[in-house]
Every structure is written in C-alpha cells, then in structure tokens.
Amino acid sequence: MKKLILSFALSMLSLTAFAQSQYEKIMTEKIGKLEACQSLDKFQTLANDFDRIGKKETQQWQPSYYAALAYIQKGRMQMRDGKMSELSVQANAADKYLDQAESIAGKDNSEIHLLRKMSYSLKMMKNPAERYMTDGMKAMEELKKAETLDPGNPRVALIKAEDTYFTPEQYGGSKTKGLEQFKTALEKFNAFKPKTAVDPNWGKSEAEYFLSQTPAK
Structure with a gap:
C-alpha cells in the first residue's frame, strides 16, 4: 500500500511539473509576441489569448497582467x-485585468501599479487640459507607489x-534630462x-x- 501511495504521489508531482512547464512555455511564447507586436489587431488577439490562459490558470497573476499590458500598448499605438x-x-479594458491581477498578487506589486500609472496616463491624454488634475494626478500617485515598492524596477x-x-x-520636461533618465533605466535593466x-x-x-537616437560626439 505504501508503495502505491508513493507511486501515486510521484505521479501527481510529475503531472504538476508538466503542467507548470506547459504554462511557462505557452506564456513565454505569447510574451515574446507581445514584445514584438506592432499591430492593433495583434494586440487585441494577444489580449484575448492571455485572457483565456488566465481563466485556466486562476492562481497566476501574470496572464491578467499581460492582458492589461496588451490593451495599454494598443492604446499607446x-x-x-x-x-x-x-x-x-x-x-478601461486594462483596468479590469489589473484588478484581476491584483486580486491574486496583492496590492504591493510594483509592476501592477506601474501599469495602472500607464492606464491613467492614457485616460489623461484623451483630453490633457481637462484630465490632468484627475487622471494625471492619479497616474503620478501610481508611479510613486510603483517606485516605493521597488526602487530598482527598470520599467518605473x-x-x-x-x-x-x-x-x-x-x-x-526636457529631452536632455529624459535621455539621462533613459541611461539610468538601461543601467537598471542590465542589473535586473x-x-x-x-x-x-x-x-x-x-x-x-531612445539612447540610439543620441548623436555620437
């Protein structure tokens, strides 16, 4: 009986490991496509793909996060x-998925707060003069939260x-100061x-x- 129980336990561990590797394989493929995406339609397709993954992997926050990112990148385009x-x-579509991601990951996730910042910025840009004091200020608050939670986050x-x-x-603003900040960001990416x-x-x-656009001296 002990051998049967042990065999069953090992089989379950193997199945769990296989499912996890399949999840990571599919996610890695979709993430790569998202990072290379240059099409509104493909951003939408990827958002739908991550939505389906999230409905299956209900304990993982990343699918909802990437669905939100796909909508934000679509908006930025x-x-x-x-x-x-x-x-x-x-x-608004991104916000729905960020709520889902936060319900799993918790409220102290720098990456989620950064996407909330980007979402509020999109809303503000629809009419900056009218929305700066509302969505613009909320965007700044979210950016501050993201940085406080993880000062080393290169995306911040x-x-x-x-x-x-x-x-x-x-x-x-300042293009010169912006380029200096891009250098700082790149240093953080290299260490991340x-x-x-x-x-x-x-x-x-x-x-x-952006740094490649700087004229060589």
Whole structure:
C-alpha cells in the first residue's frame, strides 16, 4: 500500500511539473509576441489569448497582467496614430485585468501599479487640459507607489524617462534630462533579473532605442 501511495504521489508531482512547464512555455511564447507586436489587431488577439490562459490558470497573476499590458500598448499605438477618442476604451479594458491581477498578487506589486500609472496616463491624454488634475494626478500617485515598492524596477525608470522626454519644457520636461533618465533605466535593466520566466521583463529595447537616437560626439 505504501508503495502505491508513493507511486501515486510521484505521479501527481510529475503531472504538476508538466503542467507548470506547459504554462511557462505557452506564456513565454505569447510574451515574446507581445514584445514584438506592432499591430492593433495583434494586440487585441494577444489580449484575448492571455485572457483565456488566465481563466485556466486562476492562481497566476501574470496572464491578467499581460492582458492589461496588451490593451495599454494598443492604446499607446492609437495615441501615436492620433486616435485619442479610443484611449479610454483601452485603459478601461486594462483596468479590469489589473484588478484581476491584483486580486491574486496583492496590492504591493510594483509592476501592477506601474501599469495602472500607464492606464491613467492614457485616460489623461484623451483630453490633457481637462484630465490632468484627475487622471494625471492619479497616474503620478501610481508611479510613486510603483517606485516605493521597488526602487530598482527598470520599467518605473523607463516610464519616468518617457514622461520627462515627451513633456514640453514649459511644463517641466526636457529631452536632455529624459535621455539621462533613459541611461539610468538601461543601467537598471542590465542589473535586473525577473523572479520567474514569466514575470515582467519588457522595456529594455525601448530604452536602447531612445539612447540610439543620441548623436555620437
């Protein structure tokens, strides 16, 4: 009987390990596609894919996190294309998944707070003059929370650099200061190691891109 129990226990461990490896394999594939994505339709497809994974892997916060990131990146692409009326739609969709991720990971997750910052920024950009004191201030609060929870988070440094770089000088921005902050972000990316294979690890290529635009001296 003891041998049967031991055999059953080992079989269950093997099945659990196999399921985990399959989960990581699928997630790694989808994350890679998300980081390389340059299409509104594909962002939507990936958001749907992560949604399906999250419904199956109910104890994992990362699928909901990446679904939110897909909607945020979709909104950022629409913003670059001047489709400002769509930004709140994508931000609201992201918020739903961030709530799901937070319900699993807890409220002290720097990565989730950073995406909330990005979501509020999207909402603000629909009408900055009207929304700065509401969504804009909430975005700043979320960024501060993200940095307080993890000062070494390179994505926090990246988004701070973006904000400085793209904000007009009359409102406190500076391309020169932004580039210095991108250097700081890159240093943090070079020192950063995600806790697992599916934890957030995006953003380094963006810091490298902005620094590559600096004229050589």
